Amino acid sequence: MKKQNTGTAKAKRAKPAEVWKLRLYVAGLTPRALRAFANLKRICEVYLKGRYTLEVIDLVKSPALAKDDQILAVPTLVRKLPEPVRKIIGDLSNTERVLVGLDLRPAAGAAAESAPPQEEQS
Numbered sequence: 001m002k003k004q005n006t007g008t009a010k011a012k013r014a015k016p017a018e019v020w021k022l023r024l025y026v027a028g029l030t031p032r033a034l035r036a037f038a039n040l041k042r043i044c045e046v047y048l049k050g051r052y053t054l055e056v057i058d059l060v061k062s063p064a065l066a067k068d069d070q071i072l073a074v075p076t077l078v079r080k081l082p083e084p085v086r087k088i089i090g091d092l093s094n095t096e097r098v099l100v101g102l103d104l105r106p107a108a109g110a111a112a113e114s115a116p117p118q119e120e121q122s
Helices: 008-013 031-047 095-101 108-113
Strands: 020-026 052-058 076-081 086-089
Touching: 020 031, 031 052, 031 095, 086 095
Parallel strands: 020 052
Antiparallel strands: 020 076, 076 086
């Protein structure tokens, strides 16, 4: 029986550059909120440079907006696009956890797949 190669793994790696829509919910300009913003900005500039939009929502000024994304704690990062929606709570200081949470890098168990794809040589 001939094994069929669907190319699913290659297709995922070869996706055209997507624009990531991120939303960071904070409650005022607390040290934790500022740390979360700085950490997120650094991660985005390294891993998503030129491919993301970031909206910061201060729930002190607009508390009703917490309902939209069902925010229960702050700071909370919400990845709106690409789907599915993902949420990460905290100051985003653990870069590895943020990358896995955003699905920018597979979890440690899939370390072999975390390396960037290599071009095939013919």
